[in-house]
Amino acid sequence: MADTKRNTAAGKVATPKAGGGALGAQAIGDTLEALGKAIGARIKLTTAAPYSQTYEGTLFTACPILNIVVINTRSSRTDQGANTGAQPGDYHLIPVSxxxxFQVVALASSAEGSESSFANAxxxxxxxxxxxxxxxxxERVRKLKEEAKNMGKGVTKEAQAIFxxxxxxxxxIxxxxxxxxxxxxxxxxxPYxxxxxxxxxDKQETLTRVKKVLEGERRKLKEKEERERKAPAATGPRKGG
Known part of the structure; x- marks a missing residue:
């Protein structure tokens, strides 16, 4: 029964819905889904005009992220059940658009199909x-939320530095x-x-402590600004030796 289904699938031709040019988003998704089920099989694929070309070889991958398929067109004498990723070949990257x-010429010999190629990668x-x-x-989301919470809205650079x-x-704070x-x-x-x-x-002691910290931090910021103002501007190498 299984062999009957496999023989039926081999030789089946899939023609994406396109008016002879590049595929639309929906057609790309449908084509990728169909090709994804044929990874490891031998296929014959034809590209659209104006640069129409036919490739025949082993389907290495169908990537839904980059929207490309990769076909190994080199004729290999190795066992078809072997790991296709380890075989030498002439690999062609073809945009799904x-x-x-495409036509499935021969299915992968393993019953697991594409899963086996990943297992032996x-x-x-x-x-x-x-x-x-x-x-x-x-953790990353928590950190980003914390950073956003600590950024003042519509405040000066000095105010953010104090915070x-x-x-x-x-x-x-x-x-x-x-x-x-x-x-x-x-x-x-x-202005802080x-x-x-x-x-x-009832919080005068806390108020006094905060004032002392603020006074010290503002002094440090002022000293830093003075150092930066007095620092000589960086210059490039002198020309002419």
């Missing part, structure tokens, strides 16, 4: 740790519109000077 028609394709990939993705300096010394909230108690309003700090009466 240029496929006019060189170098070997190892298992993918999906759980680890998910963890890395979640970042508080973060670096691990003082709890967040943005509320254009105001900085420290320790969920002290508000630093624009010591006198712009305010807090409730």
């Amino acid at each position: 240029r496929v006019q028609s 060189q170098p070997a394709i190892g298992p993918v740790d999906i759980k680890r990939l998910q963890q890395r993705q979640d 970042d300096s508080f973060n670096r010394i691990n003082l709890p 967040r943005w509320h519109n254009q105001e900085m909230i420290v320790h969920e108690a002290v508000i630093i309003a624009p 000077r010591v006198e712009d700090c305010k807090g409730p009466k």
